[in-house]
Amino acid sequence: MTGRTTQEHMEQGKDTRAAAQPGTRQAALIALDWGTTSLRAYLFDAAGEVLDTRVSTAGIMNLPVPAEEGGFDAAFDEACGVWLAQTPALPVLAAGMVGSAQGWLQAPYVETPAGEDALVGGIVKVRAACGVDVAVVPGVLEPGALPNVMRGEETQIFGALSAQPASDAADDSAAGTQAALIGLPGTHAKWAVVEDARIARFYTFMTGEVYAALSAHTILGRTMKRPAAPDTAAFLRGVSVAREHGSAGLLATAFSTRTLGLTEQLAPDEQPDYLSGLVIGHELAGLEAVLARRDVALAACAPQLIGADALCERYKLALAQFGCTGAHLVRHATERGLWRIAVRAGLVSAS
Amino acid sequence: MTGRTTQEHMEQGKDTRAAAQPGTRQAALIALDWGTTSLRAYLFDAAGEVLDTRVSTAGIMNLPVPAEEGGFDAAFDEACGVWLAQTPALPVLAAGMVGSAQGWLQAPYVETPAGEDALVGGIVKVRAACGVDVAVVPGVLEPGALPNVMRGEETQIFGALSAQPASDAADDSAAGTQAALIGLPGTHAKWAVVEDARIARFYTFMTGEVYAALSAHTILGRTMKRPAAPDTAAFLRGVSVAREHGSAGLLATAFSTRTLGLTEQLAPDEQPDYLSGLVIGHELAGLEAVLARRDVALAACAPQLIGADALCERYKLALAQFGCTGAHLVRHATERGLWRIAVRAGLVSAS
Numbered sequence: 001m002t003g004r005t006t007q008e009h010m011e012q013g014k015d016t017r018a019a020a021q022p023g024t025r026q027a028a029l030i031a032l033d034w035g036t037t038s039l040r041a042y043l044f045d046a047a048g049e050v051l052d053t054r055v056s057t058a059g060i061m062n063l064p065v066p067a068e069e070g071g072f073d074a075a076f077d078e079a080c081g082v083w084l085a086q087t088p089a090l091p092v093l094a095a096g097m098v099g100s101a102q103g104w105l106q107a108p109y110v111e112t113p114a115g116e117d118a119l120v121g122g123i124v125k126v127r128a129a130c131g132v133d134v135a136v137v138p139g140v141l142e143p144g145a146l147p148n149v150m151r152g153e154e155t156q157i158f159g160a161l162s163a164q165p166a167s168d169a170a171d172d173s174a175a176g177t178q179a180a181l182i183g184l185p186g187t188h189a190k191w192a193v194v195e196d197a198r199i200a201r202f203y204t205f206m207t208g209e210v211y212a213a214l215s216a217h218t219i220l221g222r223t224m225k226r227p228a229a230p231d232t233a234a235f236l237r238g239v240s241v242a243r244e245h246g247s248a249g250l251l252a253t254a255f256s257t258r259t260l261g262l263t264e265q266l267a268p269d270e271q272p273d274y275l276s277g278l279v280i281g282h283e284l285a286g287l288e289a290v291l292a293r294r295d296v297a298l299a300a301c302a303p304q305l306i307g308a309d310a311l312c313e314r315y316k317l318a319l320a321q322f323g324c325t326g327a328h329l330v331r332h333a334t335e336r337g338l339w340r341i342a343v344r345a346g347l348v349s350a351s
Numbered sequence: 352m353t354g355r356t357t358q359e360h361m362e363q364g365k366d367t368r369a370a371a372q373p374g375t376r377q378a379a380l381i382a383l384d385w386g387t388t389s390l391r392a393y394l395f396d397a398a399g400e401v402l403d404t405r406v407s408t409a410g411i412m413n414l415p416v417p418a419e420e421g422g423f424d425a426a427f428d429e430a431c432g433v434w435l436a437q438t439p440a441l442p443v444l445a446a447g448m449v450g451s452a453q454g455w456l457q458a459p460y461v462e463t464p465a466g467e468d469a470l471v472g473g474i475v476k477v478r479a480a481c482g483v484d485v486a487v488v489p490g491v492l493e494p495g496a497l498p499n500v501m502r503g504e505e506t507q508i509f510g511a512l513s514a515q516p517a518s519d520a521a522d523d524s525a526a527g528t529q530a531a532l533i534g535l536p537g538t539h540a541k542w543a544v545v546e547d548a549r550i551a552r553f554y555t556f557m558t559g560e561v562y563a564a565l566s567a568h569t570i571l572g573r574t575m576k577r578p579a580a581p582d583t584a585a586f587l588r589g590v591s592v593a594r595e596h597g598s599a600g601l602l603a604t605a606f607s608t609r610t611l612g613l614t615e616q617l618a619p620d621e622q623p624d625y626l627s628g629l630v631i632g633h634e635l636a637g638l639e640a641v642l643a644r645r646d647v648a649l650a651a652c653a654p655q656l657i658g659a660d661a662l663c664e665r666y667k668l669a670l671a672q673f674g675c676t677g678a679h680l681v682r683h684a685t686e687r688g689l690w691r692i693a694v695r696a697g698l699v700s701a702s
Contacts, residue, residue: 141614143614145592146592146596146599146603146604146607146610146611147607147610147611147613147614147616148606148610149610149613188570188606203599203603204603204606204610205600205602205603205606206569206602206603206605206606207602209569209570210565210569210601210602210605212568213564213565213568213569214561214564216568217563217564217567217568218557218560218561218564219539219560241496241497245497246600247598247637247640247641248554248637248640248641249556249597249600249601249633249634249636249637249640250561250600250601250602250633251556251557251558251561251601251630251633251634251637252497252554252555252556252557252634252637252641253497254557254561255499255539255555255556255557256497256498259497259498259499259500259555260497260498262498262500263492263494263498265498279602282600282601282602283600283602283603285600286598286599286600286602286603289598289599289600290598290599290603
């Protein structure tokens, strides 16, 4: 049994870098985004261009064989064996849950404020069965009464910073010196404040996972019907209710999914997107509140969003309801971040 | 296959009414608290004393046979057949989800503000196969942008009001003329404001159900271990975090259950009660906020709590953290409320 691995063409979007064909340039780095449920492997050339990408379902909780039976080696060989066969001496960098206590080798968290040098200083190396050393990027911990942790997002954040207009992926000054707000929607959505090129603080919202649990494992799911197409109006209605009634809390507003249905004000196929709007709206209301404590107005921010396009577009719509109209999507943050850290760590030299 | 039905002795607690022995007094009323997952049947004498109680798992979603095959009749006969065999002409009153669209007969909601007369006016009758008419109490709807509904709790609320000191269950003035706050913790916790003996408005918090979903169906459950005994300190810690960080919202604070564990500040067997404190704390923070909108201070209220003793005691502790020290438990609210409505409906005459 092995995880499914597929080759995929990079979506270039508005990226100005030319699409590279595998084999036409010399490979210089393998970099892995290795999370809980998936493994994405990138092959870079010496200029930081992505030559090839392989995606597998072999996340650390979904290895082809158990970890104690060599599951990490099996997944790594499956994803990267072809590349290493062609270019045996390639350096390898990995970020994400692969560095957690349940990962291949634990890379202890570095604490906020965390810059790229701290991440590089926290890299640990695990030797694969095939003899290759895999450098593992540490996660970031924000200590305190309500600690926060991230693994993988730190790499995407520095990738997003390097994608700023008028910056260059290999330019040390790219992260800039002013504060930036970066959002990473998803199962456990993260919002990070970057100051002076360091992750100063961040917040985690269990938005995606709570939405899934509410939909599948509470009474709310019983009357829901999946719509044929995403229902933006129902989504925005949910955001609006969360924004106006935020202080009542999600425990209270969530029940309106049911009562609006009972009173025939919300059709079954509007309920999934309405609830999605509610939970994302509560996330943004919470974000607005924690930013306000430090005298930062969410409406005045121009957040960079990292994640699946459709989800990020929803966040843009939701943010606009909070008066925050400057949000924009950043693509290829993961690859850019991996490359950037590899350069800083001396695994490759910036061209 | 039938639902399990058991006789049970009433817990008299601090109730000053004498325990009555079945058979020593004349039965005058059967009253049912018929919810989603259970059916509780009470046999009253003409003075409103409970002569006997039978408890069954035959809630409306758990009938002994499907509804369309006579499931309601089967459950009713199983619970009350013995009593009706002894006293065939007994009037029968039922409250709870039995009056919902999925129930025996739908009793359309009455709208807030809802007093006892409105409930009595909304009673519908269904004739059981055995020939007995069952009077079904309607639920209450609060219309609006975020509608709220209850079924069963309205009966408990009037029961609690009748249990006020210096009041009498059959006294029309018992509900008083001043505002009262009544809390009903549970799967879908309700908080009702009663003004001039009418349910003026109420709020629903999905506290119990969200706690269960977070524990069983998110990452938070993975590191939890059930404690040998309830951990009040961990519970109060959770309440405190919710109170201090309420504006960040439950989506944010819930994740601290995991991160405090990762940073060894919260042991696995402290996590369940900590999370319980978090969700109940967010409920109370939300309640405090919605009350404040109408210039009511939660701390100045003396809420009556209806529900399982251990859960109500937890709410008392949590409320005290919000400065609300006047909360007290009300027992036998269900029986009292059923009796009171039966009297008002003329099913029995108050002695």
